[in-house]
Amino acid sequence: MSGHSKWANIKHKKGKMDAIRGKVTTKIGRELTVAARLGGADPTGNMRLKLALQKAKENNIPKDNIQRAIQKGLGSLDGSNYEELVYEGYGPAGVAVMVEVMTDNRNRTAADVRHLFSKYGGNLGESGCVSWIFNKKGLFVVEKETGVDEEELMMLSLEAGADDFKVEENEFEITIAPTLFYQLQETLEKNNIKVSVAEVTMIPETTMELAGDDATKMMKLMDALEEHDDVQEVYANFDIPEDLM
Known part of the structure; x- marks a missing residue:
């Protein structure tokens, strides 16, 4: 997978x-x-x-x-003036990591994110150091257990403009340009196809396989980053074997 x-x-x-x-x-x-x-x-x-x-x-x-x-x-109600930032860095074994945040205090958030990278065997990098590895895509995941016909799903996806259709062990993974996200979503809904994941996200061009301590540290880093109140999304290009997951 x-x-x-x-x-x-x-x-x-x-x-x-x-x-x-x-x-x-x-x-x-x-x-x-x-x-x-x-x-x-x-x-x-x-x-x-x-x-x-x-x-x-x-x-x-x-x-x-x-x-x-x-x-x-x-502007109808008083609220914090949030600033959007993207931090880039490396996790254990050099895994590429992108962190999207919304914050009303960039100094506090930068220090927190830097600390989390360091704590779990990574380091914060310069802007642009890993973003080139990722592409913004619409992602749909359909579980095989839903009973959907593979050929029908593939044809519907491609007709809606999908870039790629992958057959994994327990699911089908479809990627599409963000501008066509809702077109494919409506197609799947009209055909009563249930999806487990439907989101516009950043997908890595290449992945790095992790095992042992590196895998454990990577999962802890991802979890710690996502737990932070200012962090909106975290993307990384790791791959961990199913048995270790």
Whole structure:
């Protein structure tokens, strides 16, 4: 299984636990605020807001919370002026890591992120040091246990403009240009095909296989970064064997 689809599934399951602790509510609230501030309150012409609203729906965030976050972005309510930053660095064994944050204090966040990289055997790098390894893509994962027909799924995906269709051990992984994300999503919904992951994300061109202590440290680093309140997303190009996972 590719490193990215594996981590996408881990994040999907982990997200449910985070939602219980309220972390997802806070992070999606920030995303809604910034999306509205940059592109307005109409999701029809604001893809970023549309994606944030989808995340909010998937995590059962109350409508009042959603509206409050959007109003903050429009300036109707007082709110923190969040700044968006991307940190790049290397994890154990040189794994490429990208960290997207929203913060109202960049000095605090930079120090925290640097500390976490160092704590788990990595180091923070210069801007641009690993971003060239990643491409922004729409990602869909469909579990084989849903009973979907492989050939039908592949044809529907390709007709909707998919870039790639991978057959993994327990699932199908589809990637598509971000601009065609909703086109494929609507196609799958119309054909009653259930997806376990549907997101616009950063996918690595190459992956590094990890084992032993490096694998353990890498998972701890990913978890620690995602637990940080200012961190919105973490991307990495590791691959860990299923038995070690």
